[in-house]
Amino acid sequence: MKINNVKTLITQTKKLHLICNMTFAMFAAGSIYAQAPSTSAGPQESMRVSLYQLNAGGTTTLADGNLTNYDDSYSNEVGDDALKMNNFGENFAILRSAYKLAIEQRRKIYDVDTTFFSMWNMQQRNYRLIITTYNLEHPGLQGFFVDSYLNTSTPLALNSQNLIDFSVTSAAAGSYAAERFKIVFRNPTLTPLATLFSGFNGRLNGSKIDLQWNVNNEVAMREYVLERSLDRINFSSLYHAAAANTGASRSYSSADADYFKGDNFYRVKAVGLAGDVQYSSILKINGGGQTQEILVYPNPVSDKKVNILITAVNSGKYQLNLYNSAGSRIVLPSMQVTAGQNSQTIELPATLATGIYRLKITSPENVSVVKTINVL
Numbered sequence: 580m581k582i583n584n585v586k587t588l589i590t591q592t593k594k595l596h597l598i599c600n601m602t603f604a605m606f607a608a609g610s611i612y613a614q615a616p617s618t619s620a621g622p623q624e625s626m627r628v629s630l631y632q633l634n635a636g637g638t639t640t641l642a643d644g645n646l647t648n649y650d651d652s653y654s655n656e657v658g659d660d661a662l663k664m665n666n667f668g669e670n671f672a673i674l675r676s677a678y679k680l681a682i683e684q685r686r687k688i689y690d691v692d693t694t695f696f697s698m699w700n701m702q703q704r705n706y707r708l709i710i711t712t713y714n715l716e717h718p719g720l721q722g723f724f725v726d727s728y729l730n731t732s733t734p735l736a737l738n739s740q741n742l743i744d745f746s747v748t749s750a751a752a753g754s755y756a757a758e759r760f761k762i763v764f765r766n767p768t769l770t771p772l773a774t775l776f777s778g779f780n781g782r783l784n785g786s787k788i789d790l791q792w793n794v795n796n797e798v799a800m801r802e803y804v805l806e807r808s809l810d811r812i813n814f815s816s817l818y819h820a821a822a823a824n825t826g827a828s829r830s831y832s833s834a835d836a837d838y839f840k841g842d843n844f845y846r847v848k849a850v851g852l853a854g855d856v857q858y859s860s861i862l863k864i865n866g867g868g869q870t871q872e873i874l875v876y877p878n879p880v881s882d883k884k885v886n887i888l889i890t891a892v893n894s895g896k897y898q899l900n901l902y903n904s905a906g907s908r909i910v911l912p913s914m915q916v917t918a919g920q921n922s923q924t925i926e927l928p929a930t931l932a933t934g935i936y937r938l939k940i941t942s943p944e945n946v947s948v949v950k951t952i953n954v955l
Contacts, residue, residue, distance in 0.1 A: 622714045624649035624687055626762075628696070630671040633705040633744060640704075642669040646682045646835075647694065649715070653684040658682055659678075671698045671708075689717050694762040699755055701755045708743040710735060710762075712893030719766040720767065721852065723799055725826035726760060728753035734852065735762065762800045763826065767855045772859045775800075775849055776859045777828065784834075788864055791832040798826050800907045801850045805833050810845040810873075811861060813947045838866040839893070839944075873940055879953035883927040887940070891916045895943030899925065902937045927954065 627646045643666060649681035651661070661682035663672040672679040674697040685692075710724065715737035717867035722735035724743055728751070735741050747755045775797070781790035790805065800822035806814035818833040835843070843866055847859040872890040889897060909931075914923050933954055941947045 598800075624714045626694075626710065626712045626715065628671065629709045629711075630669060630698075631707045631709065632669075632702075633707045639707055642666075643671040645671060645680065645696075646684070647673065649687045650684070651687050653686050655686050658684075661855060666700065669698070669700050669702065670708075671696060673697075687717070687718060687765060688715065688764045690720075690766045692764045695758065696760045696761065696762075697757050698755075699757055699822070702748055703749050705744065705746050708760075710741040710743065711780050712739060712741070714738055717766070719768065721767070721799060723763045723765075723824070725763055725798060725824070728756060728759050730823050730825040730829075732763075732826060745903075749839050754796065761826065765799055767799075767851060771908050775857050776847070779845075779847060779859045779862055781837075781845060781862050781864050783864060783866060787834045787836040788838045788866065788867070789832070789834050790844065790862070791830055792859055793828065793830050794849070795825055795828050796826070797822060797829055799852045800824055803831055803853050804848040805834065806846050806848060807838075808846075809839060809842070809942070809944075809946045810948050811844045811863075813949070814844075814846060815946060817905055837866075840866045842866075873948050873950070875938060875950045875952060878950075879955050881955045883929060883931060883954070885925050885927060885938075885952065887914065887923055887925060888920045889914065889916050889940075891918055891921060891942075893943065894918050897943070898941040900939045900941070901927070902939065903932075904935060 625646065625648045627644065629644040630642045630820065632642050633639055645663075651841065657676050657678045657680070660675070660678075660680045663670065663679040663681045666901040672681060673683050674680075674695040675683060679697055711790070712722070712735065715722065720737065722737050724733040724735055724741070725731070726733075726745065732744065733741075745754075776792060777795045778793040779791075781788055794800075794802070802822055803820045805818040806817050806819075807817050808814040817835060820831050823829055835845075839870075843864050845862045845864065849857045849859075851857075872888075874888040876886050876888070878885075887899075894917045895915075898915060899913060901909040901911055903909075911925055911927070914925075916920065931954060933937050936952050937952055938950045938952055939947055941948065
């Protein structure tokens with residue numbers, strides 16, 4: 580090929596570079612399936628990510644791609660991997676230890692791992708990622724595509740094709756941030772949740788109690804349940820908040836307008852997509868006024884009579900139920916109490932056998948306290 584001037588040289592170089600990189604993108608994206616020889620038993624495990632320009636008519640144009648091969652003979656350190664060649668157009672690479680890779684050789688994922696991506700030279704337009712996974716379905720393993728700009732976490736099928744559409748606009752820097760995307764793998768059956776809560780606080784604010792909790796590394800969470808208790812033991816739910824799954828730090832808040840004038844105990848239950856549960860610390864906030872207290876005496880009970888002293892915050896009817904060791908319930912007379920201190924003697928059934936029983940006392944707000952008594 581004869582080059583007559585510098586301009587022609589630049590043009591021809593750009594064309595050659597584009598051809599090489601598009602061929603390499605197709606190679607990494609799977610048009611030419613690339614993998615190193617596997618030494619592990621079972622089918623080859625891999626993940627290829629293809630970046631497409633999404634056109635107005637619904638058609639797509641391949642822009643770039645990358646590939647990860649998984650095998651226990653590989654190392655998670657950068658070594659036998661293929662470095663990313665810089666395209667004149669859009670670039671979408673795997674980011675590992677400050678290296679940008681087109682093809683990565685990595686150990687199989689059984690418990691936890693993260694694939695970070697880096698993109699650059701993006702245009703103001705719509706794009707589509709096609710994430711194709713092969714044989715990554717290890718027992719209990721889950722994968723989530725995390726978008727730090729939209730604060731979303733999308734579950735991925737681990738032996739199928741996944742489509743992710745996104746847009747880049749000049750008005751939102753986060754939309755074209757280089758490290759906008761990552762894929763998080765975790766296995767709740769093998770790796771329990773790391774400490775999720777970074778803070779939980781609340782205060783009495785006029786006619787309500789304001790509560791706020793902060794979380795870190797929020798991935799694969801379903802919801803948060805704010806719970807309240809009067810005795811620090813038996814909790815009931817007050818508020819449900821869907822998890823945003825930002826993959827980073829986030830704050831949630833709620834208010835309790837029906838708090839009690841005494842001590843209120845709060846905690847937050849975090850529920851993962853796999854059903855795993857983690858609790859925050861317990862927060863005690865006094866709503867002003869008296870603290871509810873329940874006493875049962877004497878104990879042991881010697882004459883089938885038991886005294887119940889309730890220091891109530893609100894007036895209402897308290898339900899009393901007695902349970903034996905087999906779980907059978909005996910309904911006792913209820914107590915009608917007023918705000919303040921109330922005392923009542925309850926006669927147990929004359930035929931009640933001696934033994935250990937659980938006395939469940941339920942307030943009008945459906946909050947229960949359980950006392951263990953010994954009937955002689």
